[in-house]
Amino acid sequence: MTASPSPETTRPAVSLGFVAIYVLAQFGIWVALLTPVVMTLALRVGEIASEAEKGRWLGIILAIGGFVALVATPICGALSDRTRSRLGRRRPWLLGGLVVAGAGLLLLGLAPNLLLLGVGWIICQAGFNAIQAGCLPILPDVIPVRWQGRVAGMLGMTSTMGTFAGSWITQYTQGSPLLMFLAPFAITIISITILCLILPDRPADGGDDRRLGPIAMLRAIGAPFRDWDFSWAFGSRFLIMMAWSFLLTYQLFFLTDQLSLPKADATQVMVKSMAIIATATIAISLVGGFITDWTGRRKPLVFLAAALEGAGFLTIALAPSVSQFLVGVAMAGIGKGLYFAVDLALLAAILPRPEDSAKDMGVFQIANSLPQSLAPAIAPVILVIGNAHGNGYAAIYIVGCLFAVLGAITICPVRRSR
Structure with a gap:
């Protein structure tokens, strides 16, 4: 009986350059997503809401966005695992999420009132979680087992680095509501695009017909x-x-x-x-x-x-x-x-x-x-x-x-x- 190939031998060969681009892409996601959380969304709320109400409205908008992230993460991940596009399983979610997140950030920069500001943040959360559905699984999908610990450590630092970079960029963009949100996103666009060009990706197995049963999913999560x-x-x-x-x-x-x-x-x-x-x-x-x-x-x-x-x-x-x-x-x-x-x-x-x-x-x-x-x-x-x-x-x-x-x-x- 022939032994089944190990996951390590079936993974495509990747270079240190690919790892660097992968880590940069994760940094690009965090710099565009966390800059609003830490600074620019508060600045926009402060421009629109009264002094007495700005703290409450910031809390409401972030709370709704956080709930969207909580729901979108497992749904987008499950759908990504089952995507059979010719572009692969992960690439459609990376590119599609990029478009949705960009639309949300554009709305955040242009929103004339708190309602549209909240809608923009909901769209952002949906888009960035779609990107994450394509980005995070690259670690087990592509990165060799012998590298996974080191790469995971580098990925873990990207959120802190993204927060700092976003705060630094905001020093020079806070005069323009639109640039406050789109300047960090430029890093996301460049890094995700390069990642998509070099990513070894394949469609989901055509024989994989697992159903997205909500009860089974809840049981597995619990x-x-x-x-x-x-x-x-x-x-x-x-x-x-x-x-x-x-x-x-x-x-x-x-x-x-x-x-x-x-x-x-x-x-x-x-x-x-x-x-x-x-x-x-x-x-x-x-x-x-x-x-x-x-x-x-x-x-x-x-x-x-x-x-x-x-x-x-x-x-x-x-x-x-x-x-x-x-x-x-x-x-x-x-x-x-x-x-x-x-x-x-x-x-x-x-x-x-x-x-x-x-x-x-x-x-x-x-x-x-x-x-x-x-x-x-x-x-x-x-x-x-x-x-x-x-x-x-x-x-x-x-x-x-x-x-x-x-x-x-x-x-x-x-x-x-x-």
Whole structure:
């Protein structure tokens, strides 16, 4: 009987140049998607809404967009797996998503009112999640197994780098609402187009007639939560990402309203903030990965990382000046870098079923996207309570501190990883 070829031998050969383009494409996605989340969407809301209402409307728009992302991610992924186009399974979603995302960004730049601004953000989320449906599976589809760990590490840094790059670009484009959204997207267009030109892609197998049964899909998504270790790790990631959603979304309003900075000065401070977060995250990720492999221990580092983030958020909440604000950002950035260096290694050790690892890690990503919807949804309530006690936007960072501390505590019951 002839042995079946291994997945490694059936993958097409790829070069280091292809890996570089793949990582650049993921960076291009994040720079165009996260720049509105961190800065430009808040600037547009501030132009259209009143001072008293801008925080509430930003929360509503981001919450709706986060919900769209939560729904679109598994749907687009499942459809991409079954695409039988002559262009392949992934390429149609990369190119189609690029068109949809571009239309959404164009509407964000031109929207004359909050309703159209919200519609533009919904279109953006649908488009970028379609792009991700074509981009993320390239790792298991194309990248050799012996390279996957290193490539995954580089992909993990792209969101932080994209956030910083977007903040830097906004310094020079904030005078034009249209350029604020389209300038970062130029990187997306170039990188995704090059990726499509060199991507070894093929249509889905014609014999694959799996039905998209909603009940079966829901059961598969819920299956890993029957494992307690997975559930605790999911809860920890969810709580940490809730804290970070507060930090990234409300920095601008904290600086302008809490520290009374002019908008132009606040933008400059945000660039410094993003630079600090990017530097700390990338540097500590490399160091943290080495430490966790050397010691073989995951949980203590995850606990320390979450505790550092909580301390950083509390420092921001109590900050009377820009200097203390940046100190808090640095502490949170160090915690973030350490957390993301160790968290996926811990997850890999506790996956319930090795044969379901791709699906279960995909389910785990819900802990990243769900806070994008929930954090802005509850932020207006926190603001009302904070304003009643004279804390304003500082209250959001106090709550972020509590979420981070709970994230540290939640990792403790995990048993299959030290």
